[in-house]
Amino acid sequence: MSAFQLAVWGDPIAHSKSPALHAAAYRVLGLDWEYGRRQVDAASFRDALEGLGADWRGLSLTMPLKEEAFRAAATRDAHAELTGAVNTLLLGDDIAGYNTDVGGIIDALSEAGITEARSVRILGAGATAASALVAAADLGAESVEVSARRPERAADLVALGEHIGVSVDARSLDDAVADADLTIATLPSGTVLPEEVAAALAERGGVLFDAAYAPWPSALAAGWGDAAVVSGLGMLLHQAVRQIRIFRHGDPSTALPDEAAVVSAMRAVL
Structure with missing residues (x-):
């Protein structure tokens, strides 16, 4: 395939592991593609997008650009429509x-x-929480408790739950009442909850999936007790695999050639 330009945009962006992940994949796939990074804020996103040339194949978007990318897309997949967030532009x-x-x-x-x-x-009611809620529904969840510092911010998640057939109960972080099979933490990296709050969440929280991965283990993961803990590095890896499928095939569900080798190379650079 022709050489293309790709990049991850966001603000901040210096910490992003995406360039290393994508470069590792493109080497295995034999693609002469260049994938970089650029600091772009929400106010400058539209001008930056319109300034790209015909050699640009795609973009990965992180905070605070997922809503801007949603508005810029002419078509969107089902998960983007449900969450109102786009992290990949073809x-x-x-x-x-x-x-x-x-x-x-x-x-x-x-x-x-x-x-x-x-x-x-x-845990949390920001942009990633919407993706977590849709993922929970796909896993068969019938009820979801959203615990956030400001439960009123979860109004959109309650409405989304109604739309996809999941009962959503919004509460404060120190008022969690339900027993959970799985806790999905979408709190910002570096968040440290009060010890008594974290302990109560762990006691009734089941398996912990923490979307944060830097630093690792997170404070929440380090104190989770005996239940299993899953790092957000897995999410970072697999969402990138799906992005590369899109950039390669135009379809997130079409596997890459020798995808096992691609994933292995990507995992090695995490």
């Missing part, structure tokens, strides 16, 4: 938007042996 005459975070969560949990969860607790 560029061309008509820009296509995708949310690979949902699949990344599901794939990471499946790799850890978790393929279903009837009751789920989501």
